[in-house]
Amino acid sequence: RAVGTDAVGMSxxxxxIVARHSGMRVLGLSLITNTATGSEMEEVNHAEVLAAADAVRPHFAAMVRGIVREISHLTSTS
Incomplete structure (x- = not known):
């Protein structure tokens, strides 16, 4: 909603809920690869979903590496 859109996740x-119930700390990251809006009657194309994931893979991986680095730094100093 911060950028004027809504998203629906799958799982x-x-x-x-299960992780928190087990006492785990959680950080959730989502990558939207299927931009089906519901307003078009086009069928979702799996190849396009995979292409969308491939297009952002390097940036997403770099972001995750940065987050892991920061979390590692925070947990090793506390």
Whole structure:
């Protein structure tokens, strides 16, 4: 909503509920690869979903590496 859109995830919430119930700390990241809006009658094309993931893979991987680096730094100094 911060950028004027809504998104629907497929499994993050149930996984977070189980993790929190188990006492785990959780950080959720999502990558939207299927931009089906519901307003078009086009069928979702799996090849396009894979292409969208491939297009952002380097940036997403770099972001995750940075987050892991920061978390590692924070947990090693506390």
């Amino acid at each position: 993050t919430v149930p996984e977070v």
